Amino acid sequence: MTMSKIDVTIYEKTQSPCPYCDNMRRHFLSWQAKSTDTVTAEFKSAEENVDTLITLGATAAPVYIIKRGKNESIVYGNNPDVLIDSLEGVDGVWDF
Numbered sequence: 106m107t108m109s110k111i112d113v114t115i116y117e118k119t120q121s122p123c124p125y126c127d128n129m130r131r132h133f134l135s136w137q138a139k140s141t142d143t144v145t146a147e148f149k150s151a152e153e154n155v156d157t158l159i160t161l162g163a164t165a166a167p168v169y170i171i172k173r174g175k176n177e178s179i180v181y182g183n184n185p186d187v188l189i190d191s192l193e194g195v196d197g198v199w200d201f
Contacts, residue, residue: 116168125183132185
């Protein structure tokens, strides 16, 4: 498999506890540690970027914007399976 460059922007709740954010972060960091791809991650506050999240159509925290080449996918809420598939570039399996 060819190595890819993956840029991930992550919006998490920072002003109150967020179990979904914690769970998704654990899955992301575990995947990142095992990945052979070049992965950059930028963590941002959801509360400080509400306008951006509304524009994206996000309805739950956290929000992961995954850019793999020219492809971009957005995962929000507590969806670790969708997150991992998006990171792997096989998120089309969820299009139904």
